[in-house]
Amino acid sequence: MTRIQRLFVALALVVSVSSILSAQSRHATTDWDVRPSFKFDALCALNVLSADPYYLEYYKADYERLSRLLKPEELAAFASLKHRIKDENGGIISAHLSLYFSAVEADSLEDLIHVVDDSAAMKRNLQATPYFDEDGWKLYEASRLDLKTAFRALQRIHFESDWEKEVRPRVEEARKKIAADLPKYNIVPAIESVLGTPLASNHITVYLLYYSEPHGIKITGTRFLSHYSYPFRIVLHNAIHEMMHPPYDLAHDPALRADLTLLRSVPYFMNKVEHHDRSFGYNEPDGLVEEDCVQALEEWIAERFIAPQDMKEYWRQQDDGIHVFAVALYSLFKEQHFSDPAEPFPAFLKRMFKEGKFSGNQIEDRNKAFFSAATH
Numbered sequence: 001m002t003r004i005q006r007l008f009v010a011l012a013l014v015v016s017v018s019s020i021l022s023a024q025s026r027h028a029t030t031d032w033d034v035r036p037s038f039k040f041d042a043l044c045a046l047n048v049l050s051a052d053p054y055y056l057e058y059y060k061a062d063y064e065r066l067s068r069l070l071k072p073e074e075l076a077a078f079a080s081l082k083h084r085i086k087d088e089n090g091g092i093i094s095a096h097l098s099l100y101f102s103a104v105e106a107d108s109l110e111d112l113i114h115v116v117d118d119s120a121a122m123k124r125n126l127q128a129t130p131y132f133d134e135d136g137w138k139l140y141e142a143s144r145l146d147l148k149t150a151f152r153a154l155q156r157i158h159f160e161s162d163w164e165k166e167v168r169p170r171v172e173e174a175r176k177k178i179a180a181d182l183p184k185y186n187i188v189p190a191i192e193s194v195l196g197t198p199l200a201s202n203h204i205t206v207y208l209l210y211y212s213e214p215h216g217i218k219i220t221g222t223r224f225l226s227h228y229s230y231p232f233r234i235v236l237h238n239a240i241h242e243m244m245h246p247p248y249d250l251a252h253d254p255a256l257r258a259d260l261t262l263l264r265s266v267p268y269f270m271n272k273v274e275h276h277d278r279s280f281g282y283n284e285p286d287g288l289v290e291e292d293c294v295q296a297l298e299e300w301i302a303e304r305f306i307a308p309q310d311m312k313e314y315w316r317q318q319d320d321g322i323h324v325f326a327v328a329l330y331s332l333f334k335e336q337h338f339s340d341p342a343e344p345f346p347a348f349l350k351r352m353f354k355e356g357k358f359s360g361n362q363i364e365d366r367n368k369a370f371f372s373a374a375t376h
Helices: 003-025 038-049 053-067 072-087 093-101 109-117 120-127 134-156 159-166 168-184 188-195 232-242 254-265 267-274 285-302 311-321 324-336 345-354 362-372
Strands: 031-036 203-209 223-227
Touching (some): 038 053, 038 072, 038 093, 038 109, 038 159, 038 203, 072 134, 109 134, 159 168, 188 345, 254 267, 254 345, 267 285, 267 324, 285 311, 311 362, 324 345, 324 362
Parallel strands (some): 203 223
């Protein structure tokens, strides 16, 4: 055997061993944990107590019941959080803060106050995740004084006792039903196959909340927040969806970063970024692209477990129809017979860009074709 032949054999062995190790690191099962959480309900309640009309549509009675107990300076702190996080930076209070506080152990309002006073562990833990960025951290730092005032206000009005009396019983009743059905759905292997990489764990924690409507929120780890009233189908969709954020590793994939940047020159897509209700989030191109990728993947995977929903109606109504890239991707999944694990999603996405599937008017044309096609 020549030196070159030996080299090729060695390389083949490396590739083979790498593939085996990758397969071995993936999971064969899904473990479910469904529970309430005072901590995350308190963080989501900040949306409501900021007097944001978007949330008062869902929680007007709760706002009126709780806000009358608050002092003017306390109400001002809640409003300041909305102004800074949502109005000035296009974020969602509950999503931003739940993600950050999920990086540390904190069960009570006093625990949350301690974290606000000393956030070093939070920062260190967040930096070990894909979700940390300097701008987001600066936004949190600027909000710490208002957060402490808000948490102290919730302590003063006995919000935790109110939650135990008014919220926990409802959530517990819903939890029993959802927890009984989720073990039938082994979603982790399907997600890992599509993404081409293993999740950090096959243990999925669903926090059922009262104050989280109308959102589903991804936090650190294989955990997410959902509303206790959502039907089982939505909770399952939430679980599939939230486990895939982010669906690619842009920090280590410059080619895909360059591809996604091209979407900024597509007027049809950018019109959705720039002209929609900012309460939905997705106020930057990168955020909307990631969400749309995950929405398309969510439906593609969910169809393995439950009957397909009416995707035309869903994407026509979802966030006022802004998810046009999701529609284009989903149509390509069908057209191209997207098949994992032969071609994991990041590789598929790059191939679609290389083949010009999103150039020019392609996204708009695919949306027109999708919504005009006969429903079978």
